[in-house]
Amino acid sequence: MKEIKIALVGQPNVGKSHLINSISGATLHVGNFSGVTVEKKEVEFERNGYNLKLIDLPGTYSLHPYTPEEKVTKDFLLNEEYDLILNVIDSNQIEKNLIFSFQVADLNKPMVIAFNMYDEYSRGGGEIDTDKFFKLINIMAQNVSAKEKFGLEELFNKVIKTYEGKNTPRVYYSEIIEEEIENVKEKIKEVKFDKRFTAIRLLEEDEDIYKLVHEKPWYIDLVSQLQESKKVIRNEYDNDDVKEIFFEERLALSKGIVTQIAKKAKKETLSEKIDKILIHPILGLPIFLFVMWAIFQLTFDVGAIPANYIGAGFSAFGEWVGGLLPNGLVKESLVNGVIPAVGAVVMFLPNILILFLGINLLEQTGYMARAAYVMDGVLKKFGLQGRAFIPLVSGFGCSVPAYMAARTLKNPKDRLITMLVIGFMSCGARLPIYILLVSAFFAPAIQGDVMFAIYIGGALTGLIVAKILRVVLFKGEPEPFVMELPKYRFPRLKAILFDLWVKTKMFLKKAGTFIAISAFTIWFLSSFPRENIVKEYSVKIEQVKSVDKKAALEEEMNQKILENSYIAHIGKAIEPIFRPLDLGWREDVSLLAGLAAKETVVSTMAVLYGAGNADETSKSLIEKIRNAMPFTAAVAMIIIVMFYSPCVAAMSTFYAEVPQMVWKIFYTIYPNVFAYIAAFIAVSLIKIFS
Amino acid sequence: MKLNELKIGESGIIKKIYAKEPLKSKLLSMGFARGEKVKVLKHTLAKNTFDVDINGVNVALREEEAKEIKVERKNNERN
The missing domain is CATH 3.40.50.300 (P-loop containing nucleotide triphosphate hydrolases)
Known part of the structure; x- marks a missing residue:
């Protein structure tokens, strides 16, 4: 066909x-x-x-x-x-x-x-x-x-x-311009585009076309005709800007045609009426903040319900796979490494979908453009644009959709600055770390305030860093903000559902490939080398009779494996770097593991402190770290988690969205340097004042 | 006068676009051409951002961009 x-x-x-x-x-x-x-x-x-x-x-x-x-x-x-x-x-x-x-x-x-x-x-x-x-x-x-x-x-x-019929358009401009188009056209010999088109674009000063003819042997002949023709047009229209002349020419043509073919409709006034309220000079901002707050409430509250089922589903799946496969490395890597890690990520799919549904609705109804209008004044002070608000706020949920939401920013510089500070908005996965450390080291009465300070502090730092980036690295004129405010429209359900389906598919694909591989790597690094330890313990385990003792020995063995694993070696190797921050190798390793997924920080600490399968509410883990870590180390760790690189999933999203190698490298390094310096300053200040 | 000097509800006829490329092309493609009528629908409290109507199209722009557009105020405009 x-x-x-x-x-x-x-x-x-x-x-x-x-x-x-x-x-x-x-x-x-x-x-x-x-x-x-x-x-x-x-x-x-x-x-x-x-x-x-x-x-x-x-x-x-x-x-x-x-x-x-x-x-x-x-x-x-x-x-x-x-x-x-x-x-x-x-x-x-x-x-x-x-x-x-x-x-x-x-x-x-x-x-x-x-x-x-x-x-x-x-x-x-x-x-x-x-x-x-x-x-x-x-x-x-x-x-x-x-x-x-x-x-x-x-x-x-x-x-x-x-x-x-190979029917092509016949759009003609006014006589003077057509004449000059003809004159330029005659000088164009062989070119891959239509000659008339090439002539028009050259007169309009289209750089892309200019580059194309620049190398041609007939270029010199052409360029003098081009100058001549432009001069004629400029004089005739009394305007130095030929591009503008062509634009006005097309507008005039358009108006002429419209009067001939169209009967105008009555002006629609609904949008104007809605705008009277939604972008009211005083009410506009509070209304917008309320809308965003509502979306985030839904994202976290409603999203948490299926998230729990997905989590349970994955652990059941892990058990099922465990029962199916023979004992061995394949089973171990899947059941202990890949499946729980992928599950921990897929658990966020409902949150992500709800957030995207909200953002989609804002976009489709036409409210998003208004939000940008309302927020523009505030964000301008930090060198950002009105539209940057959406990805920044999304960052509190998860950096992955936030980086993708940054696409709504049309200008590459604005997009890059926004993406570089999204990581400072603490994502949902960092919450357990904060809860663990805050409840271990701060008095119950002020814990809530400390949590709030962590979130607000991160956001404010992000905005200030955005300003610094704008001043230092993206010098020059602030980017213009000219944006159409489209008419309000009812959202189209089918289109929204389809969009969500596409997002889901892409997300699952990523979880199944990239995240699975990185989880495998972390598992491997924390489980090997272990041959000698396993040999030693398997003898011991066989010697004892009671089930409890066997379990205790096994626990001890796992602990030993971890302490001798590659990842522990790495932790001990980098320990000197973190010593000025009072952090021990266990914290270092946990933070490193956090690069795979922030969820793993708490579980890694639990394992390294031998607290078994403790979560953030576990009393024993809180007590253990309270005894083992100095207060300064806790503060340092909180600050590092606030600012250092997000997880690999987020990083790979950033890499996919930003093509330039320079910015990929910068993005990989600067948050960590920033986090280190910030933590060091905090630790030093505490030492001075106590 | 410049576009940012118009009050809410006032209209003007565009006389000149001062902006340089690529902003100029952007403004032109949004409909800001000489001879066109532009009406200020709204602006934010601090007059940072403007919402204007140009040929039936609703466009938001900043004070900086509005300054780049020379207009002549139209009198007795009510609609």
């Missing part, structure tokens, strides 16, 4: 992904665009003997890209193979949307336009004459509603017709 490969483009908030979800009989694949972590959705379906393959490109305001996502779209349109461009437009904003359509039309590829949200538009009394539109600029168009599922089949018929 013949395949038609279709690039799906449009400005943000035009309902592109909604349109994809509304196609019946379609299969969807989700992946990444090569080299970047921008999500790539592909939809395939059959119509009239063709296999239609839609590639959903990131929403783009312009072919002069501003954000990394917009660059992805431009690169795809310029460099990839495809048969046709399907441009989705919000009928309520035709004028603004068409400006982008004309830029795309310049590519001279077969193109079809979908006037989406036509249901809303026609209810307001609007009409669009697509036949006339076709006559004017030779682009077949269809009024559709992804929401009410009309017009879609007609749209695909037009796609096929356009493909079969």
Whole structure:
């Protein structure tokens, strides 16, 4: 069957992904665009003997890209193979949307336009004459509603017709500009793009195209014509900026066409009315904080319920596997290492899904943009952007979704600064460590205050570090904040559920691969070498009769294995480094284990202090560490946990999201240095004042 | 006058965009072009961030960006 490969483009908030979800009989694949972590959705379906393959490109305001996502779209349109461009437009904003359509039309590829949200538009009394539109600029168009599922089949018929007829757009600018386009076009010899397109982009000062022709032998000839043509245009329009002239040209064209083809709808006022309350100058901030608080309540309270079942499920699964496999290393590594560790991570899936559901709802209803508007003033003081609030707050739950939520930040610098401080927002997995240490070393009356201080202190430090990063490493102008506030809309359940399903699949895949491997590694390092110890103890164990004594000896053996394990060697090797902080090798090892997962800090301490399977509430462990650790060591440990590197799952997410090696290395080192120095200062201060 | 000098509810006609690239292209693609009407819908208490209507599109921008847009106030505008 013949395949038609279709690039799906449009400005943000035009309902592109909604349109994809509304196609019946379609299969969807989700992946990444090569080299970047921008999500790539592909939809395939059959119509009239063709296999239609839609590639959903990131929403783009312009072919002069501003954000990394917009660059992805431009690169795809310029460099990839495809048969046709399907441009989705919000009928309520035709004028603004068409400006982008004309830029795309310049590519001279077969193109079809979908006037989406036509249901809303026609209810307001609007009409669009697509036949006339076709006559004017030779682009077949269809009024559709992804929401009410009309017009879609007609749209695909037009796609096929356009493909079969190789029908390309005919968008012409005013005479003076067309003349200069012709003049420049004549100087262009062989080039991989359409010559007219190349001429237009050169006049518009598109660097990408400029680089392309720069090496050509006919470049010198071209460049003088280009200068000449630009001069003519500049003089004619009395404006030095040719890019702006082209923009105004397209806007004028767009307005002209709209008056000919469209009857305008009445202005929708609902959004304005809602905004009167939600982004009220005084009420806006408290309302926003309440919304966030509610989402976090749900995330932790409701998320904890299935989390417990998942935990129980994994331990049952571990036992079942243990019963199934013969004794040996495979069984031991699975039952003691991999399964509980993967379980400890998967337990967070409900929390993550609820958090994402909340964030998704905020995004889809259009409230997220308002939240950014409301928070922008506060975060600006710390060199951050309004939108940074969402990933930062998510960081209190788990750094993994927080790093992913940072994608909502369009600017790479803002995104990087935000991601570099997310780790300072104490994630849920660090809570048991704080509880253990605080209850061992602080008076019951002030324990609550200490916990609160830990969380607030971490967050404030994060904001201050963000400011420092902005001033020291990301010098220059603060990033501009210009953002469309889309209309409020009802969320679409199907799209949200699908999104959550995709998130779940990706999360489980990661848990099953990366986390499983790292858990295996930690288990191995803490269980070997042990041959001699096992030999010694197996004799002893055989000699004693009582079951209790056998168990006690076994416990002792495990303790010895751990103390002689590779990980203990590492702990003892690094002990001198941590000695200024009064930390012993057991704490060092626990902190190291915490790099695999913060959950393991408490359990490692328990094992190393020989407290058996103690958890954070265990009296014996609290007493043991109270006797073994000085107060300064406890403070040092709390501070280190607050600031040092998050777990490997979070780190690998960061590595996946940030392509530059420099920042990966910086991210790996600086939190640890910071944590060490902060802990050292705290310990020194305590010693001075006591 | 500049866009940030308009009061809530006031409209102006855009006269010039001072911003440099890439902000200029960004503003243009959001609809801030010469001759267009822009209306200030809201701003935050400290006038840090503005919410404006440009050609039926709701756009949030900071004071710094609003300063980059020269406007002429439209009188007797009510709607």
